[in-house]
Amino acid sequence: MIEVRNLTKKYGDHFAIQDISFSLEKGKIYGLLGPNGAGKSTTMNIMTGYIAATSGEVIIEGHDIFKEAEEAKKHIGYLPEIPPLYMDMTVWEYLFTVADLKGVPKSERKSMIGDVMEKVMLTNMKDRLIKNLSKGYKQRVGIAQTLIGNPDIIILDEPTVGLDPKQIIEIRTLIKRLGEDHTVLISSHILSEIGAVCDHVVIINKGHLVVSDSTENLEKLFKGQDILCLSAQGELEKIQNILREFPALSIADMKEAEEAETYRFQLKVQDQADYRKQLFFRFAEAGIPLLEISRAGMSLEDIFLEITEEGRA
Numbered sequence: 001m002i003e004v005r006n007l008t009k010k011y012g013d014h015f016a017i018q019d020i021s022f023s024l025e026k027g028k029i030y031g032l033l034g035p036n037g038a039g040k041s042t043t044m045n046i047m048t049g050y051i052a053a054t055s056g057e058v059i060i061e062g063h064d065i066f067k068e069a070e071e072a073k074k075h076i077g078y079l080p081e082i083p084p085l086y087m088d089m090t091v092w093e094y095l096f097t098v099a100d101l102k103g104v105p106k107s108e109r110k111s112m113i114g115d116v117m118e119k120v121m122l123t124n125m126k127d128r129l130i131k132n133l134s135k136g137y138k139q140r141v142g143i144a145q146t147l148i149g150n151p152d153i154i155i156l157d158e159p160t161v162g163l164d165p166k167q168i169i170e171i172r173t174l175i176k177r178l179g180e181d182h183t184v185l186i187s188s189h190i191l192s193e194i195g196a197v198c199d200h201v202v203i204i205n206k207g208h209l210v211v212s213d214s215t216e217n218l219e220k221l222f223k224g225q226d227i228l229c230l231s232a233q234g235e236l237e238k239i240q241n242i243l244r245e246f247p248a249l250s251i252a253d254m255k256e257a258e259e260a261e262t263y264r265f266q267l268k269v270q271d272q273a274d275y276r277k278q279l280f281f282r283f284a285e286a287g288i289p290l291l292e293i294s295r296a297g298m299s300l301e302d303i304f305l306e307i308t309e310e311g312r313a
């Protein structure tokens with residue numbers, strides 16, 4: 001349905017994105033995830049024909065977004081990072097203008113706008129000036145304009161940014177509902193957002209694609225990687241030597257605690273075994289008190305940090 005092939009965008013000598021490929025299938029909700037500056041907006045702006053790529057292709061329902069822009073654009077509704085709203089219009093006037101610009105036949109405009117407002121729960125705001133709406137409602141108007149013309153694919157760039165927690169939940173619920181009738185692509189730099197809403201995650205970092213997989217697979221893939229938190233009081237070298245005796249444990253992080261000679265470790269457990277007892281007895285034998293030892297599974301948040309910080313998949 002949408003194929004992104006070897007997309008590259010260069011600004012001067014700087015690659016905003018490099019050789020990105022992924023595809024979107026019908027009827028799923030996709031999350032484009034990456035830290036600030038990763039290249040999410042650039043990717044979306046190219047996919048929707050707002051800016052040209054340096055090289056690569058975007059094929060939407062068989063149409064190249066650059067070579068057959070008009071045909072390709074009919075299939076997509078796009079909400080850029082900064083919503084293109086006319087603040088001095090009412091909700092109704094604005095959606096009417098969008099319908100006009102998108103070439104919706106006059107006879108269909110009224111009912112289409114009515115349906116869209118119903119879908120995003122804006123009907124009771126229809127005569128309100130956009131500038132007088134709350135941020136959450138403004139965002140709904142932004143989403144409403146993507147739905148005019150009933151495109152198959154809805155692309156939303158950071159749709160919950162700047163909203164309060166209640167508005168975030170409302171917009172997420174709305175996105176889920178849109179996923180029933182449309183293929184949806186949303187971008188975010190917050191993993192929990194994507195985990196809560198999306199079936200599939202595409203992660204980019206520093207302009208490169210790192211992972212494209214189902215949310216479920218990603219969780220499974222990293223499930224084996226348990227984390228063990230351990231605080232020990234003693235000589236650092238001795239503590240590290242003991243930890244080295246356990247080949248399945250690797251040190252992911254180490255911090256010196258405020259208390260003298262106390263070190264807090266985060267250990268990655270490679271084989272899913274529970275090493276707490278063995279560690280307890282081994283440290284006791286060495287006369288090094290353990291002040292804390294606990295297990296924690298890897299959350300999607302940890303996976304994201306690991307992938308984006310270390311560039312590993």
Ligand SMILES: Nc1ncnc2c1ncn2[C@@H]1O[C@H](COP(=O)(O)OP(=O)(O)OP(=O)(O)O)[C@@H](O)[C@H]1O
Pocket residue numbers: 011015016017034035036037038039040041042043081189
């Ligand atoms: N018009 C431009 N001119 C020069 N560099 C640009 C331009 N637009 C984007 N970039 C650079 O390209 C890279 C990717 O930017 P992009 O806005 O796509 O990232 P992003 O993942 O959307 O980040 P954010 O969440 O902060 O919007 C960044 O290094 C950015 O500075």
